[in-house]
Structures are given as structure tokens and as C-alpha cells.
Amino acid sequence: MRPLLHTLCGLLAAVALFAIMVLTFADVGGRKFLSTSLPGALELTEILMVLVIFAGLPLVSLRGEHVTFDSLDPWLPPAVRRVQQAVVDLLCAAMLAFIAWLMWNKAGQLADYGDVTARLKIPLAPFVYAMSVLCAVTAFVHLMLLAKPVAHHHAGVDDTA
Template sequence: MLASLERLLRWTTGLLAAAALFAIMWLTVVDVSGRRFFSQSVPGGLELTEILMVVVIFGAMPLVSWRNEHVVFDSLDAFLGDRIKAVQARVVHLICAATFALLGWLLHTRAQRFAEYGDTTVYLQWSIAPVAWLMAGLLAVTALVHLLFVFVQAPDVRRSGEPT
């Protein structure tokens, strides 16, 4: 079951983040080439890059959480027993789940306010609300990943990317 969930995350949030990063790459190539050869940048290029960076960062969060690839302070782990480490991991996952859920809820309420006020980007005049809703949804997925690991031991993932 965990392998299926990992595959689902890779094909949804992972692919979303990868596609956004690929789009940033090509947007940058076109923008720099346009400035160099035609003295014209991509209209709204900065706004597009900002939106795509949000997609990269928030799209990668569920996978980073799934693979336990966060920054970790583990200087006391040598002194803790395996049972204490297991309890500690579950408590940390519970705190992370609650934190990401709270942040997702706050961002969802902010997105609703953006939609009500009709907030848009400055140059392209695109609505900001869908981007904020996407961020809130990806935070909720990240919270669910952490909540799952409160009850199920997180898979041990090797550097090669395959679960052990």
C-alpha cells in the first residue's frame, strides 16, 4: 500500500513540481534570449516565474515529507534507544501534520479572501486565488503524509529512490 501511495505522489505532486521547474527553465531561456537578441523580455516573466516557483516548492513538499528528506537535528540520536526514537518520530510527525494542516487552513481562508477581493497579479492580471488554493491543497497533502506516518512507520528510502 505504501508503494502505491509513493507512486501516486510521484506521479501527481512530483510531476507537477518537475513540470513547473522545466517551465521555469524554458521561460528563463526565452526571456534571456529575448533580452539579448531582441531587446525584449517575456511580458509578465517575473510573475510567471514566481507562480511556477510556488508550484515547485509546494509541489515538492509532500514528497520531501514522504521520503523524510527534511533538515534534521539528530545530535542526540546516539544517546536514545530505538523505542524512544520511534516514539519521537511519531510525535514529530504528529506536530508536523498539525502544523501543515493549520497552515493549509490559513492559506485556504486567505485564498477565499483573494477571490472575494478579486486580487490579481500586477502585470498579467491573473487571479491570485487559484495559486493560493493550490498551495493550501498541497499543504493539506503534506499534512496527510505526516498524519499517515503517525500510525504507520515511514518507509526507509535509499538514496537510489527505491523503498527498502
């Protein structure tokens, strides 16, 4: 499951980031050499940034690379740290699942209202649905970490896990 998540989320983030790069290059080149900006470049960049950020969430969680406060870790026994990390993973899963649910409901509202971007008239609901699904995937990743944690920031887990 982890290799599949790495591949799918990594590919989505990479393609969106590459599209941002191409879009920015075309927009800046158009302004510099043709004295005209690419219509809707800002809207597209915003949408693509959403994809980069939310596709990166499961990857960051899978690798245990979230920002952590670990100044007390040297004084806590490994068993206490493992319980602490399990509780944190459980709380993260619960909060991300709740956020996914809220976003799913919001996407439904956006779809009902027919909300679109200002300039290019791109429907917003599919992107909010994607955000919701990626939050749910990240919640699932945190549940996976309860069963099989990664070495980084997890006490008593070696690098081969």
C-alpha cells in the same frame, strides 16, 4: 497511495520547473537578441516557483528528507527515537493542516477581492488554493508516516518499507 503521490507531485514540480527553464531561456534570449524582455516573466516565474516548492513538500516528507537535528540519536534507545519521530510527525501534520486552513481562508479572501498579478492580471486565488491543498496533502503524508514510516530518519525501519 505513495506511488500516486510521487507521480502527481513529482509531475507537477517537474512541469513547473521545466516551464521556468523555458520561460527564463525565452526571456534572456529576448533581452539579448531582440533587446526586449518577455512581458510578465517575473510574475510567471514567481507563480511557477510556488508550484515547485509546494509540490515538493509532500515528496520531501514522503522520503523523510527534511533537515533534522540528530546529534542525540546515538544515545537514545530506538524505542524512544521512534516515539520522538511519531510526535514530530504528528506535530508536523497538525501545523501543516493549520497552515492549509489559513491558506484556504486567504485564497477565499483573494477570490472575493479579485486580486490579480500586477502585469498579467492572473488571478492569485487558484494558486493559493493549490498551496493550501498541497499543504493538506503534506499533512496527510505525515499522518501516513505515523502508520508506516520510511527508513530515512525513522528508528527501527528498514530500507524496504
